[in-house]
Amino acid sequence: AQTxxxxxxxxxxxxxETVTLSCTYDTSESDYYLFWYKQPxxxxxxxxxxxxxxxxxxxxxxRFSVNFQKAAKSFSLKISDSQLGDAAMYFCxxxxxWGGSEKLVFGKGTKLTVNP
Amino acid sequence: xxxxxxxxxxxxxxxxxNVTFRCDPISEHNRLYWYRQTLGQxxxxxxxxxxxxxxxxxxxxxxxxxxxxPKGSFSTLEIQRTEQGDSAMYLCAxxxxxxxxxxxxxxxxxxxxxx
Numbered sequence: 718a719q720t721x722x723x724x725x726x727x728x729x730x731x732x733x734e735t736v737t738l739s740c741t742y743d744t745s746e747s748d749y750y751l752f753w754y755k756q757p758x759x760x761x762x763x764x765x766x767x768x769x770x771x772x773x774x775x776x777x778x779x780r781f782s783v784n785f786q787k788a789a790k791s792f793s794l795k796i797s798d799s800q801l802g803d804a805a806m807y808f809c810x811x812x813x814x815w816g817g818s819e820k821l822v823f824g825k826g827t828k829l830t831v832n833p
Numbered sequence: 834x835x836x837x838x839x840x841x842x843x844x845x846x847x848x849x850x851n852v853t854f855r856c857d858p859i860s861e862h863n864r865l866y867w868y869r870q871t872l873g874q875x876x877x878x879x880x881x882x883x884x885x886x887x888x889x890x891x892x893x894x895x896x897x898x899x900x901x902x903p904k905g906s907f908s909t910l911e912i913q914r915t916e917q918g919d920s921a922m923y924l925c926a927x928x929x930x931x932x933x934x935x936x937x938x939x940x941x942x943x944x945x946x947x948x
Contacts, residue, residue: 721875750933750934752934754939760941761836761837761939761940761941761942762876762924762939763939764936764937764938767934767936768934769933769934808875808876810875812934817888817889818889819864819866819881819888819889819928819937820878820881820889820891821866821868821876821878821937822878823875823876823877824875825873825874825875826874826875
């Protein structure tokens with residue numbers, strides 16, 4: 718079974734600075750998808766960024782980018798120019814690309830605090 | 834607002850009672866998912882539907898849990914004979930049936946407290 722590990726329960730960053738959230742995963746599959754979801758306090762989870770394992774190029778979405786290291790099974794999220802609205806729980810998630818499974822496997826999350 | 838909606842938002846019940854939650858997905862989405870999130874944990878997958886067919890179920894979905902999506906639109910999740918360990922946030926998500934890393938859109942959740 719696949720597992721996702723987020724080793725940083727909490728992180729903090731100063732407004733306008735850059736922060737990197739770590740995620741590692743364990744799988745025997747060669748093709749899969751990786752996601753970062755954001756869950757603001759008392760609000761619903763939203764997708765931040767996604768990556769297909771067969772693509773070597775790291776995904777970017779505006780201030781958000783990932784560092785995908787397939788051999789190391791690592792998928793970190795970098796947030797540049799941090800804003801107060803970035804404060805939230807961030808969850809890393811894995812999904813198999815085979816067998817028709819739609820199941821997202823989530824890590825335990827990292828709570829990000831943005832200091833003004 | 835055309836996002837995923839869930840009702841009720843909060844439910845307090847006594848141990849042994851049955852509870853039912855409802856999820857209304859984004860209207861054109863044919864896939865619907867249920868997850869459970871306990872305090873300090875990430876969401877855990879329970880089950881998913883494509884249209885009205887339940888295609889995948891987690892081992893977490895014990896005999897006391899049942900989910901339906903009778904007309905391929907809204908879905909209900911019922912928990913029978915609730916236990917204190919069932920206390921959690923129950924999240925619903927929906928998506929289009931697309932190949933690739935299709936985005937699952939989440940609802941606000943139903944927070945269940947079992948006394």
